[in-house]
Amino acid sequence: MTQTTTAWAPKLVGPAEAGVEANPAGLAEYLRGTDLDDLLVREKAVVFRGFAVTPDSYDGLADLLLPQRLAYVHGNSPRTKVGRNLYTSTEYPAEYEISMHNEMSYASSWPSRILFHCAIAAGTGGATPVVDGRLWLESLDAEVREAFAGGVRYTQNLHDGVGFGKSWQATFETDDRAAVEEFLAGTGADHRWRADGSLWVSLLRPATLAHPVTGTEVWFNQADQFHPAGLGEDAAALAMVIPEDELPQHAVFADGSPIPDAYVRHVQETGMRLAVDVDWRVGDLLFVDNVAVAHGRRSYTGQRRILVAMSG
Template sequence: MSSVDTAPTAPTATGANGDWRPRIVRPAEVGVAASPEGLQEFLGGTDIGRLLVEDRAVVFRGFGVSTGTYDGVADLLLPDRLAYVHGNSPRTKVGRNLYTSTEYPAEFEISMHNEMSYAHAWPSRILFFCDVAAATGGATPVVDGRLWFESIDPEVRAAFAPGVRYTQNLHDGVGFGKSWQATFETDDRAAVEAFLDGAEAEWSWQPDGTLRVTQLRRATLEHPVTGTEVWFNQADQWHVAGLGEDAAALAEIVPEEELPQNAFFADGSPIPAEYIRHVQEVGMRKAVNVDWEVGDLLFVDNVSVAHGRRAFTGQRRILVAMS
């Protein structure tokens, strides 16, 4: 594992044990107005790529960003917003490649993950925006991917070293999980087939119209700039053991090969449930919370940093875009 890393040009907050935390940027600290225009002024004079490599995650707070002024700021941080094609989380598209962060029930936590790390290509940048803060809870926990990797038991890391095999069964409009139409944002089979071929995935159409997809992906990744090795997979979010009681109940009535999604070791052998629970527990324990204020933006290096969600009460609306 490479030891190359880059020290930040500005102080990055740390916890009591010296762990990394996201940097918080406020108007007074960078000498601009407390407005969306002030944030645009700051971003216009900043090497954003370097900022993200050095700080890994940045919260822009106190600039009064709203849904009406979001695009002007977001276009500086995400020059080319991506559609959420082949995404597995339930979301609603609300703007120009802008989505609700997730529609997973409020009472459940979402474990740590790098967005679309199961895919052939993934976003390098993610931008979260707080439109409505939860009444209680609802923080977005973030974890340093290197810390997560190094904190996982060596036996578990070794077992995952050859990679992860992901399987999906995407129904044709009726069934458990997401449909293939919603997953790929099209009802054109040929377009889906071309996408999957380009993604080096194995796929087949089932007699009932279900699309079965298998992908072999890496379990860790080296950051393209720093060379730092990080934990980079979503095995725990695809494996039945990581999805709670409802998924376990579903697994009792649906054959394993027909589950909406699942994860295996690279050779197709089953991943022990205790490995899945260990990975999830370590990620959540090492994470630090970003507690939302309305108008906050959280800008994340999607390779260096994984994210999740804490349970909450009340109305919470966090929007997300990727690049």
């Protein structure tokens, strides 16, 4: 792991420390004898390395680490489902970094745990940076923290199969409008279907969150990933020609006022600066408390295949 300015880093657990054989069965033995709730609350993120975990042996280990595996319903990033609620990590082009974020912090509910698995390590780069959400929050300028105190309003324009961004079918993993309506009814989101078959969704969420066990307040939102200023030159150019209410996704403050570009850049740069890089080796597992810790992705070259599953 490559560490930057913070003293926190994920705990590294190998066969020697665990006192078990260097194979998936050995890791399973260690997990069955460990209080995983206590481990994750204490360490916030754990790397299991040296157990030769393969995609075939991942499922059994995931069942021990993730008590209730979730589907990626209402997820906004492009992924491919490859198994039982098992997905590829975000499929953005390799040359782009993905900024720090807590999975689905824009949604009405989110996974409490995430389990990544390295099936193929990148030729160069491709680390998964992780950052302590408490440190991220405390490191932001007071002006920015105060501005976000009221929360964030997220908007999604989900097309009907052709258009920019994700379709509503891919987002909700169904082509049944009634199922989408039922899901959204429980979220508190405003939504409406448009004449062209697309779906508009708007949801107000807090910008910070208290950890459910420790009570620690953390930065917990994805305003920067919904805002054109946080999505690179292409998104900024798109926002110049498409009205705000027609963008695939957008974020404003709770009162509807715009989030300044400078705030978005400050949030992103602070998170990436404080992050600790998990430099992948084939067979690694990365177990993350999705409230305590945010994650991202460094750019890379070559092939890279990271699989991910989540639980409530």
